[in-house]
Structures are given as C-alpha cells and as structure tokens.
Amino acid sequence: QVQLVESGGGLVQAGGSLRLSCAASGLAGSRYAMGWFRQAPGQERAFVSVISWSGSTIYYADSVKGRFTISRNNAKNTVYLQMNSLNAEDTATYYCVGDINSPTVRNGKGRYWGQGTQVTVSS
Numbered sequence: 001q002v003q004l005v006e007s008g009g010g011l012v013q014a015g016g017s018l019r020l021s022c023a024a025s026g027l028a029g030s031r032y033a034m035g036w037f038r039q040a041p042g043q044e045r046a047f048v049s050v051i052s053w054s055g056s057t058i059y060y061a062d063s064v065k066g067r068f069t070i071s072r073n074n075a076k077n078t079v080y081l082q083m084n085s086l087n088a089e090d091t092a093t094y095y096c097v098g099d100i101n102s103p104t105v106r107n108g109k110g111r112y113w114g115q116g117t118q119v120t121v122s123s
Contacts, residue, residue, distance in 0.1 A: 001025075001026050002024070002025070002026035002027060002098075002112045003024070003025045003026055004022055004023070004024050004096045004097070004098060004112055004113065004114035005022065005023050005025075005096075005114055005115070006020060006021065006022050006094065006095070006096045006114045006115070006116060006117040007020070007021050007022075007023070007117060008020040008021050008117060009094060009117030009118045009119045010118075010119070010120070011120045011121075011122060012086055012119075012120070012121055012122070013121070013122055013123075014086060014087050014088060014121055014122065014123050015085060015086065015087075016086055016121075017082070017083060017084045017085075017086065018083045018086065018119060019080060019081070019082050019083070020036070020080065020081040020083065020094055020117060020119075021078055021079075021080055022034065022036075022078065022079045022080075022081075022096035022114060023076075023077060023078050024077045024078070024079070024096075024098060025077065027077065027098070030100075031053035031054075031100075032053060032098045032099060032100060032112075033050060033051065033052045033053060033057075033098065033099060033100070033101055033102040033104070033105045034050070034051055034072060034079040034096065034097070034098045034105065035047070035048070035049055035050030035051065035070070035079075035096075035097050035098075035102075035105040035106065035110070036048040036049050036050075036070065036079075036081050036094055036095065036096060036097070037094070037095045037097055037108065038090075038092035038093065038094045038095065038119075039092055039093050039095070040089075040091060040092040040093075043092075045095075045108065046061065046063075046092075047061050047106055047108065048060070048061050048064055048068065048081070048094070049061065049064065049068060049070040049081065050070070050102050050105045050106045051070045051071070051072055051079065051102075052101075052102045053072075053074065055071070055072060057102050058070060059102070059106055063089070064083075064090075067083065067084050067085045067086075068081060068082065068083050068084070069081070069082040069084075070082075079096065081094070083119070086119075086121045087121060088121050088122075088123055089121075090119060090121050091119060091120050091121050092119060093116040093117070093118050093119075094116060094117050094118075094119055095113055095114055095115075095116045096113070096114035097110035097112065097113050097114070098110055098111070098112045099111045099112065
C-alpha cells in the first residue's frame with residue numbers, strides 16, 4: 001500500500017524558515033515524480049513544486065521561486081521542501097503528491113496524496 005506522510009509543519013514568524021519532509025512507502029521499484037501543493041483558507045489548491053525521480057526536472061510556482069527549494073533522497077524514500085523567507089501568504093496546508101511523471105504531478109492529477117501538514121506564518 002502506497003503511503004505518503006508529511007512532517008515539518010508548524011508555526012514560524014515572518015522571515016523565518018521551515019523544512020518539510022514527505023516519507024514515501026510502498027513505492028519500491030517505482031521511479032515516481034514527487035511534488036508539493038498547498039491550500040490556504042478560502043483559496044483553491046495551488047501547485048508549489050515538483051521534482052522528477054532523478055532530480056533532473058524541477059518546477060516551482062512563481063510565488064515561491066527563489067525562496068523554496070525541493071529535493072529528494074531516493075535511498076531514504078523522502079522528498080523535502082526547504083522554505084525560506086516565509087511570509088503570511090505562505091500560510092496553508094501543504095500536501096505531498098506522487099505519480100509516474102512530473103507533468104501529471106504538476107497538473108494536480110497525481111495518484112497518491114498525503115494527508116497534509118499545516119504551515120502557519122505569523123507577523
């Protein structure tokens with residue numbers, strides 16, 4: 001059974017940093033692309049970032065370019081999202097998502113989703 005579990009969310013002051021992790025299980029032998037979406041109260045679910053299995057293909061939403069960095073460690077079955085220079089607009093529930101290719105994940109059509117981790121940025 002495929003399971004994605006996010007961690008690392010919490011409360012942080014504006015200008016601070018957080019590092020989210022997504023641990024995947026049940027994907028042995030599958031070279032899945034992984035990514036992150038987020039949803040703020042009253043807003044639509046929005047793409048944040050995606051990384052291919054090899055790490056050769058990476059995309060970021062314009063709203064996080066230059067501040068967030070996605071990476072992965074396939075030996076640990078884990079994908080990360082380093083978030084710097086956080087502001088109130090980054091407050092949202094962050095979801096980990098995975099599927100066979102990057103465009104599918106980027107378009108919000110990934111097959112597997114985590115339960116989400118809450119990120120709250122205070123001023």
